[in-house]
Amino acid sequence: MSWDVLADNAGLFWHGFQTTLLLALASWAVAASLSIVVAPLRVAPLAALRAAATAYVEFTRNVPPIVIVFFAYFALPNLGVELSPFAAVVAGVGFYGGAMFAEIIRSGISAIPRGQYESATAQGMSFVQAMRLVILPQALRLVVPPLGTETINIIKNTSLGAAVSMGEILGTANLVGSRTFAYVVVFVGAGVLYLALTLPTAAAFNALERRLARR
Numbered sequence: 001m002s003w004d005v006l007a008d009n010a011g012l013f014w015h016g017f018q019t020t021l022l023l024a025l026a027s028w029a030v031a032a033s034l035s036i037v038v039a040p041l042r043v044a045p046l047a048a049l050r051a052a053a054t055a056y057v058e059f060t061r062n063v064p065p066i067v068i069v070f071f072a073y074f075a076l077p078n079l080g081v082e083l084s085p086f087a088a089v090v091a092g093v094g095f096y097g098g099a100m101f102a103e104i105i106r107s108g109i110s111a112i113p114r115g116q117y118e119s120a121t122a123q124g125m126s127f128v129q130a131m132r133l134v135i136l137p138q139a140l141r142l143v144v145p146p147l148g149t150e151t152i153n154i155i156k157n158t159s160l161g162a163a164v165s166m167g168e169i170l171g172t173a174n175l176v177g178s179r180t181f182a183y184v185v186v187f188v189g190a191g192v193l194y195l196a197l198t199l200p201t202a203a204a205f206n207a208l209e210r211r212l213a214r215r
Contacts, residue, residue, distance in 0.1 A: 030094025135169025
């Protein structure tokens with residue numbers, strides 16, 4: 001077992017690391033954008049909006065994310081929508097992460113005393129204004145730890161790119177392993193690269209949590 005395989009293929013692994021980072025950032029942006037819309041809808045006054053948001057969350061979080069990625073990459077072209085592997089992974093991981101984020105934020109919203117929403121609306125705020133200006137800022141502060149955990153899950157879920165021939169970390173490890181048969185070495189290397197992304201992310205969310213706790 002030679003660890004020189006990692007040094008010999010450092011350029012490929014560096015490219016895979018960069019690709020994973022870009023996938024994670026784009027997927028996180030999609031997930032965060034979806035959740036900020038969906039979470040308030042889960043507690044909206046209109047039953048139809050609550051039902052639609054609940055259907056999205058319950059369906060998505062009970063389906064493996066790889067099914068969503070495969071649907072985006074293999075099934076959408078049959079409906080006239082062609083996505084690149086990168087876009088399919090971002091869409092799938094982001095769509096799945098959005099449901100997870102939305103449920104986390106909804107739990108934060110539920111923890112805010114009902115009187116704060118009633119007070120905001122009594123002052124003339126609409127539902128959207130009350131959520132944006134009063135409820136969501138407080139709810140987000142309460143759910144920093146689980147949001148950090150789900151952010152790490154998004155980073156790890158980018159490994160699904162390997163299933164659609166993407167050259168991210170896992171895809172690169174598979175490629176190098178198939179060429180060199182040094183599977184132990186390349187997958188240990190892949191694990192270290194994922195740690196290089198997830199450990200700083202966890203540290204950043206822990207620091208944010210401590211900072212918010214002091215305020």
